[in-house]
Amino acid sequence: MTVFEVLADPTRRRILELVAGQEQPAGWLAENFDMSGPAVSKHLRVLRDAGLVSVRQAGTQRLYRLDPGPLSEAEQWIATTTATWSANLDALEAHLDQTNP
Amino acid sequence: MTVFEVLADPTRRRILELVAGQEQPAGWLAENFDMSGPAVSKHLRVLRDAGLVSVRQAGTQRLYRLDPGPLSEAEQWIATTTATWSANLDALEAHLDQTNP
DNA sequence: ACCGAATATAACTTTAAAGCTATCTAACTA
DNA sequence: TAGTTAGATAGCTTTAAAGTTATATTCGGT
Known part of the structure; x- marks a missing residue:
């Protein structure tokens, strides 16, 4: 489980x-x-x-x-997934800043 | 759900x-x-x-x-629970330090 | 050694989640 | 507007989780 x-x-x-x-x-x-x-x-x-x-x-x-060991495992998954999301959000914003100065 | x-x-x-x-x-x-x-x-x-x-x-x-909104909700629960755990751990260590200098 | 308290396991029932196939809906395309 | 493609919903079946009661285990006290 x-x-x-x-x-x-x-x-x-x-x-x-x-x-x-x-x-x-x-x-x-x-x-x-x-x-x-x-x-x-x-x-x-x-x-x-x-x-x-x-x-x-x-x-x-x-x-x-x-x-708490396994808990931080779950926390890590969430953190990583969220990080991927904001990384992409940042990239998008950078792109918009660049194309729309 | x-x-x-x-x-x-x-x-x-x-x-x-x-x-x-x-x-x-x-x-x-x-x-x-x-x-x-x-x-x-x-x-x-x-x-x-x-x-x-x-x-x-x-x-x-x-x-x-x-x-990512709901994800951080879950992350918070884990963080809070873990925090409660380490707070108590700290208290225990402090107690040991005090009684066992 | 025996009894009672604390907790765990066994066997069973009920409920709901997750999958499948078949069908429906919506949007583009000729 | 008829056909095709993308995706969602409907209805059904199977499986497993979560609860129940009854029974087993383990430990401390008498």
């Missing part, structure tokens, strides 16, 4: 927001959503497999925290 | 790359993919609805170009 596919789901984006500030136990995360525990657990699984979160066992609970 | 949902599909991401540099006709875009024309047309529809591309009629063909 690619980063963008993982980010497509709003529940998963919200989870990432919740664990960005500090690590949080799975149970507490689940409380934030209007769905069953297993459903949230499955989302956590997807996030783990994609490397977007990491887990740490603390007694009986599992603490999740953000792992 | 949210920006991230739209970006989840690899065909759509590739289309955005193809129209980032300069506007391109729908037919030429379709040639770049191993799928039917209508399938590509549907992706273009999704991209239009999301405001990620705009179209211009040129004779018999339709020229698509990137519209």
Whole structure:
């Protein structure tokens, strides 16, 4: 599953927001959503497999925290694509300046 | 459909790359993919609805170009989330520096 | 060793996205 | 104005993601 596919789901984006500030136990995360525990657990699984979160066992609970690596991968794609766009925009403007002084 | 949902599909991401540099006709875009024309047309529809591309009629063909607005929206979400993460990382390091001089 | 709490996995159902073929629309061209 | 080309829409099928309940696992406490 690619980063963008993982980010497509709003529940998963919200989870990432919740664990960005500090690590949080799975149970507490689940409380934030209007769905069953297993459903949230499955989302956590997807996030783990994609490397977007990491887990740490603390007694009986599992603490999740953000792992920003894959996020910057996505950010890069956006930045590159946008850069290509503005490069071309600049070229166009330069051309207009030249032909229409 | 949210920006991230739209970006989840690899065909759509590739289309955005193809129209980032300069506007391109729908037919030429379709040639770049191993799928039917209508399938590509549907992706273009999704991209239009999301405001990620705009179209211009040129004779018999339709020229698509990137519209970067919604992209920066997605970029912002990533940036904010990452920022929250590093803010906390900084706080943690400061704490460690303080307790472990 | 046993029990309860926290979380994960299994098996299943429902829904929607993505593809296909066939058909329609719009614009240029003879 | 009839034909041709470019592209979009309609209707349909298949696949996979996301949810559900039930069951399994793992750890700490008694």
